[in-house]
Amino acid sequence: MPIRPNPSSRPADQAITRTLEDLAGSHTIERTWTRDHTVWKPAPTEIENRLGWLTVLDQMQDGLSDLRTFAQAAREARITDVVLLGMGGSSLGPEVLRCTFGPAKGAPQLWVLDSTVPGWVRQVTKAIQPARTLFLVASKSGGTIEVMSLFAHFWNLVHQTKGHRGGAQFVAITDPGTGLERLARERGFWRTFINQPDIGGRYSVLSYFGLVPAALLGLNVEKLLSRALSMREACRHTSSPQDNPGAVLGATMAVMARGGRDKVTLLTSPTLNSFGLWVEQLLAESTGKEGTGLVPIAGEALATPSTYGTDRFFVCLRLKGDRNASLDRGLAALHKAGHPIFRLNLNDLYDLGAEFFRWEFATAVAGHVLGIHPFDQPNxxxxxxxxxxxxxxxxxxxxxxxxxxxxxxxxxxxxxxxxxxxxxxxxxxxxxxxxxxxxxxxxxxxxxxxxxxxxxxxxxxxxxxxxxxxxxxxxxxxxxxxxxxxxxxxxxxxxxxxxxxxxxxxxxxxxxxxxxxxxxxxxxxxxxxxxxxxxxxxxxxxxxxxxxxxxxxxxxxxxxxxxxxxxx
Structure with missing residues (x-):
């Protein structure tokens, strides 16, 4: 997948090159991999205990057999629907997987419910067969008000349904020692997946929070992880940051933002439209602080070049073999008009695994360049x-x-x-x-x-x-x-x-x-x-x-x- 930026002007190109050279000179990539919190801030608060996303893929590989066994047991239990109750980092990654892949043949339908609006709750409630539904209660903190309110609703619904299996229809995904872990034990949940605790929610898609729903959907989780691992190794390149795909994207976004182009506008092939939901949280919550930040623009209709202001930086994710004619025409027009475009090509849907990691690493690099803390959410x-x-x-x-x-x-x-x-x-x-x-x-x-x-x-x-x-x-x-x-x-x-x-x-x-x-x-x-x-x-x-x-x-x-x- 090409990783070179396509900026609109030579000054921007030169600024990106200088920034990448600075990353090499300051050993930023090496220090990131050694979990040096001073890459971002002098104090280690919410940095040293938020870098587990760098290595969680190893733990997930070790757990592949368990995930396959769990998903197969759900099929054998004739589960027709899976409802994920989560918010933010617990829900947006699974929502992207649901929208992009859909369920494999014979796998249950996945519903991602991350709302307290009664119409939305009722909509999902009416769509499922409660006695044949598995509920994933997903919360890093284990006490999110929306998640616990939804749990109370569906727990009550299940226990009013003929043929229910009580707590055996519930699965928890949480950090160790949370109230949700205790609740799962007290109520007799079928399973509790304890996630690696040093991962912030928005960086957790390649942990249990994303991979348990992926396994239930019938995805080839091993293949998804394999693509992510390949990207992780590419993001270890330190001798030449220009060859580091995460560093190039992160540096380019930050340089563009400092030059006034802080609206990171995602353009995608039709099948990848939902990817923006996940990127929005990653960029907005990681960089939107201290009066600065990247403003992610996702799901916006592609318009004529004159419609866009000079605050735009376009990032295109193009899926090979998708219906790309309209996207390609729009990109050509934007390029001709001089708008900066960064192009990423995906060979198939499983390249999403690589993109998840690329964007996580890029966001960490952008945080360094912008001088902000990419792992907290103070507001x-x-x-x-x-x-x-x-x-x-x-x-x-x-x-x-x-x-x-x-x-x-x-x-x-x-x-x-x-x-x-x-x-x-x-x-x-x-x-x-x-x-x-x-x-x-x-x-x-x-x-x-x-x-x-x-x-x-x-x-x-x-x-x-x-x-x-x-x-x-x-x-x-x-x-x-x-x-x-x-x-x-x-x-x-x-x-x-x-x-x-x-x-x-x-x-x-x-x-x-x-x-x-x-x-x-x-x-x-x-x-x-x-x-x-x-x-x-x-x-x-x-x-x-x-x-x-x-x-x-x-x-x-x-x-x-x-x-x-x-x-x-």
Whole structure:
């Protein structure tokens, strides 16, 4: 796979070369592999105990036989569905594998549930056969509020189902010594996979958090690991960082960001579209702090070159044999217009294993070049704390705190009045995904991009809180935040809690809005009402030239008799 960057100008090329030479001179690659925390910061906090991703592949290779046996036992138990309950690093890697590969013949269907929106929870609940479903409860900390709320719901559902097997239908994936490990033991879970603890969530896709779901999907886990191991060895190259694929990508992203091109825009072959979900968290949560960071742009519609500002750096993942005609035309146009493009070629789907490791290593290198700590997430806790305060208020007052919201069109107009070069718009949607919602959000992103030449991101809440949320608060103050919240009706109770899933989701949305405002981030909240798709389409119409022109026309364009006489 080619690893050379394709920057648009000679100065950028020279800056990348100098940066790679600096990496060689400072022995950054060697020091990374010896786990020298001073590569990033003088203090070892959350660095020395977060570098296990460098070597976890060895442990996973040793566990291959166990994973195969486990997956085969699930098939023999006639499991038809697997529901993964996780957030952030516990869910996004499996979601990419689910969307990219799908289940092998005879393997169960995988559902990744990382939301508290009641409609989303109900959607998965209705889709499965509870008595023949295996639930993966995945949490590094072992106490994530979303995961434990979902566990309570499905534990209750299973025990109300005829023919259930109780705890034998649950599997835990967690770190040693967590509350989830104890819960699994007390409730009689079928298995508990104890992950290597020195791995941060967003670097955990090649550990049990990603490979247990991969095995259940029927993937060739050995092949996936083999590709990752090949990339790991390539990322050990120290004598010439120019030959180190992770170092080249990381240095290029950082140099481009320092030159104003901090919007890392992913363009992929159609089959690889979901890869951006994982990259978003990796880049945003790792680099979005101290007022700087890489802003990942994934899932955006490919547009004409003139639509993009000078803050873009394009990275293309092209899968051999995929439907690439549209992608190739777009890349050719971008290249001709002088936009910088970094090209990565995948021979088959299993090259994703290599890309997972390449991007992990590149992110660590980019963190070094940008001078930030790529393994902590200092601002993520704020929204969690705000959510807890809102829930406490609900408990004491019996309702969510009142917050006036302007009409949707007015709110959007107020937000986009602040549009300016190098800004971006983040759409934060607390609603239930479906093809119509997805299409409406894509249309909204494109309308904003075409009208204002702004980069756009879109994330479903509360998923994004564990993904891009760190960047929103700790990264550069260039984001404009549009929070879209549906009515959460009909709601769904959470067993043994005084609040419902809908209340929890509303509290998370409100808590994050409070956090954004506390960091002086421009943010508005819009109610999607009873028909979310219709409301989003109305926002699209507000930005569409034909709609704007029609609103400016008078009620009738036919002149009155007196006007005709005046003209004569």
């Amino acid at each position: 993520v806790q704020e929204s969690k704390d705000n959510t807890a305060r809102v829930l406490k208020e609900v408990d004491s007052r019996g309702r969510l705190p009142a917050r006036p919201m302007p009409p949707p069109r007015q709110a959007l107009a107020q937000l986009l009045e602040q549009a300016a070069p190098h800004r971006y718009v983040a759409i934060l949607a607390y609603t239930t995904p479906n093809p119509q919602i997805d299409a409406a959000l894509r249309a909204l992103r494109k309308a904003i991009m075409v009208r204002h030449r702004l980069a756009t991101t879109a994330g479903y809440g509360p998923r994004y809180l564990h993904s891009t949320g760190q960047l929103h608060k700790g990264g550069p103050n260039t984001g404009l935040f549009l929070e879209l919240v549906d009515a959460m009706r009909p709601d769904l109770p959470i067993p043994e809690q005084s609040y419902t899933f809908g209340t929890l989701a509303q509290a998370q949305a409100l808590g994050d809005l409070q956090s954004l405002h506390s960091h002086q981030r421009p943010a508005v909240r819009i109610s999607l009402g009873a028909d979310p798709v219709r409301t989003i389409r109305q926002l699209v119409a507000l930005l569409t030239p034909s709609a704007r022109a029609s609103r400016k026309k008078p009620a009738t364009t036919r002149p009155t008799p007196s006007a005709r006489r005046a003209r004569r």
